[in-house]
Amino acid sequence: xxxxxxxxxxxxxxxxxxxxxxxxxxxxxxxxxxxxxxxxxxxxxxxxxxxxxxxxxxxxxxxxxxxxxxxxxxxxxxxxxxxxxxxxxxxxxxxxxxxxxxxxxxxxxxxxxxxxxxxxxxxxxxxxxxxxxxxxxxxxxxxxxx
Amino acid sequence: xxxxxxxxxxxxxxxxxxxxxxxxxxxxxxxxxxxxxxxxxxxxxxxxxxxxxxxxxxxxxxxxxxxxxxxxxxxxxxxxxxxxxxxxxxxxxxxxxxxxxxxxxxxxxxxxxxxxxxxxxxxxxxxxxxxxxxxxxxxxxxxxxx
DNA sequence: AAATTATTGCAAATCATTTGCAATAAAAGT
DNA sequence: ACTTTTATTGCAAATGATTTGCAATAATTT
Ligand SMILES: [Mn+2]
Ligand SMILES: [Mn+2]
Ligand SMILES: [Zn+2]
Ligand SMILES: [Zn+2]
Numbered sequence: 102x103x104x105x106x107x108x109x110x111x112x113x114x115x116x117x118x119x120x121x122x123x124x125x126x127x128x129x130x131x132x133x134x135x136x137x138x139x140x141x142x143x144x145x146x147x148x149x150x151x152x153x154x155x156x157x158x159x160x161x162x163x164x165x166x167x168x169x170x171x172x173x174x175x176x177x178x179x180x181x182x183x184x185x186x187x188x189x190x191x192x193x194x195x196x197x198x199x200x201x202x203x204x205x206x207x208x209x210x211x212x213x214x215x216x217x218x219x220x221x222x223x224x225x226x227x228x229x230x231x232x233x234x235x236x237x238x239x240x241x242x243x244x245x246x247x
Numbered sequence: 248x249x250x251x252x253x254x255x256x257x258x259x260x261x262x263x264x265x266x267x268x269x270x271x272x273x274x275x276x277x278x279x280x281x282x283x284x285x286x287x288x289x290x291x292x293x294x295x296x297x298x299x300x301x302x303x304x305x306x307x308x309x310x311x312x313x314x315x316x317x318x319x320x321x322x323x324x325x326x327x328x329x330x331x332x333x334x335x336x337x338x339x340x341x342x343x344x345x346x347x348x349x350x351x352x353x354x355x356x357x358x359x360x361x362x363x364x365x366x367x368x369x370x371x372x373x374x375x376x377x378x379x380x381x382x383x384x385x386x387x388x389x390x391x392x393x
Numbered sequence: 394a395a396a397t398t399a400t401t402g403c404a405a406a407t408c409a410t411t412t413g414c415a416a417t418a419a420a421a422g423t
Numbered sequence: 424a425c426t427t428t429t430a431t432t433g434c435a436a437a438t439g440a441t442t443t444g445c446a447a448t449a450a451t452t453t
Contacts, residue, residue, distance in 0.1 A: 118429095213365045234385075270401075300401095305401060305402075396451100398449100398450090403445095404445100406444090419428100423426075
């Protein structure tokens with residue numbers, strides 16, 4: 102249960118002559134601890150508490166590597182203000198979708214088999230081959246509806 | 248048919264003491280001509296042909312204003328390379344969705360009533376109020392499947 | 394035509410992210 | 424353990440899209 106990401110990453114590194122460093126360990130850890138969808142900066146701030154020498158570049162390099170390996174996914178949620186910062190998702194890209202409360206910025210993950218249907222119908226109608234689907238709902242969570 | 252955007256924009260300007268300038272006219276025009284989902288830079292390049300004095304800031308200012316007024320929408324399509332440039336959509340945010348061919352970068356617009364269902368089911372289950380839905384499919388268009 | 398002020402062009406600032414490079418430290422070889 | 428190899432890091436500078444301050448310009452009003 103705990104350390105799934107770290108184990109997978111370690112395995113990939115081993116198989117390629119890569120090195121599991123203390124900074125990578127901490128970044129992996131933080132991805133599991135910070136459940137939400139943290140930005141590189143948030144991960145940096147969190148890990149910095151326990152390792153003040155960590156550099157933001159290392160955070161980015163590690164995240165991009167994990168992304169390439171398919172262990173995490175980068176997303177842009179279209180917040181009112183900040184359209185531009187990537188958020189990182191410890192889960193694989195393909196198996197869930199997101200609701201964003203535009204007021205408190207909380208994120209709810211969900212899935213729905215109808216989404217598969219949408220994909221199938223589109224494929225059938227256009228002969229496009231659909232590899233992945235991104236669904237993002239924006240609105241107000243129960244709390245923020247007042 | 249032609250000039251819908253320009254007409255709406257002109258009307259809004261009129262009602263607020265704004266001014267319909269030549270640069271705004273050209274930018275609005277280009278949004279209708281360039282059917283695809285152009286970036287600010289692409290709009291800039293296009294309009295520059297007919298007005299070499301136009302400045303990129305003006306393009307951005309106009310686009311952001313149109314976005315605020317709800318006449319166009321800004322989107323980020325999650326292309327492999329460039330995750331960071333906004334693309335502008337002459338259509339309103341709410342009434343259609345997109346398929347992106349990750350090979351040739353072409354965009355196909357579509358809609359599907361099931362998406363409304365997904366939204367309704369989510370609302371019912373979580374008591375969240377959903378304001379907007381973004382669906383983006385990534386894959387290969389018929390041509391690029393070889 | 395003169396006055397008013399919304400809008401522009403220009404240059405500089407922002408801000409998230411990336412990159413080059415020399416210093417550091419895993420892992421491998423001895 | 425000691426040395427070698429080289430993957431990885433920290434640091435500082437670069438990038439690239441977008442934004443912003445401000446003086447100059449041009450629509451509109453008077
Ligand atoms: Mn998620
Ligand atoms: Mn569109
Ligand atoms: Zn909320
Ligand atoms: Zn294609």
